[in-house]
Amino acid sequence: MFDENTEIVQKIKEExxxxxxxxxxxxxxxxxxxxxxxxxxxxxxxxxxxYDSGDIRYLIKKLPQKNSCAATIKLCDSNKFSAMLISDLHFGNKLESMDYLNKIYEYCKNYGINIIINGGDLVDGSFSKGDQAIDEPEKQLEYVIKNHPYDEDVLNLICLGNHDFSLYKSGIDIKKALETARYDLIPLDYGLGILNVGENQIFIRHHITEYNFEPIYGKLVLEGHKHKMAFANSDKGFLVNIPTLSNLTLGRHEFPGAIRMDLFLDRDGYISSGHFEQFILTDKLYTVNEAIFDLDFLNHDYLSENSVKPKIRKLQNGQSQIDKFYQRWGQK
Structure with a gap:
């Protein structure tokens, strides 16, 4: 084993x-x-x-790295970044659909897309808006690790949501479990993920009740949690609400869906425009809308993780939600 690991370390050093x-x-x-x-x-x-080709490279660092919600994406084509946007799969719920996710993979394979951005709620967790097929959070996680589609050329970048966070509160760190078990399922953090693409920061968010979220102005923000598809273009930035890729739709006019995002970068590496193709899923993917937005108004100032990372919400008695959790279960 030592010789095998030494060989791997040498390969990492060779980049x-x-x-x-x-x-x-x-x-x-x-x-x-x-x-x-x-x-x-x-x-x-x-x-x-x-890499947006679906590959990964590792760098050896001398000092321990702080817990980060950011990921750096290297572009094969410096002028374009393409990804599929999905969210709120709620695996473990009776209204989940692994079939929808398989159809997304088929689309990615057919159209050469290697990055899937997941806006959160990969699992249904310890609470639900419907009936659960798998009611134990640990078994939900095992189900995802075992049954989530796999393709050597596809990477999933996941912002963990409030239902995922319910596992953490019960003592199961889904972030650690995923990054250990599956290289292709890359958890960013609970509630927030940051993608460094070219000279840009792309923010992925998902509401978590226990967190206070800082406002993010002038940036491209991809957001899960609301289970509906929408765009908001204003001087505050550009917001994309990612629909649910499950049958847990809210309202009779909502359908399971996904969004293809193609971002175009100028010669300086900044996002200049975006093409968004909206899909609903039934027996296959149906395109329901396509739109092109000018995005050259986005703010190029760098935002540090500390300035935007959500903080544990303080309650009136001065205890945070995590403090109350530890007090209840006798943990320190």
Missing amino acids: KTLREMAQELNILVNDVHKRIMQIRNEGLVLKKII
């Missing part, structure tokens, strides 16, 4: 990607990931670089 390591070592990409997780658990500090 090989996951696919390149798998090819040169003649093993599966999943097996490369398992070895990298072993090395990380032994104390090696790694930073992940994501």
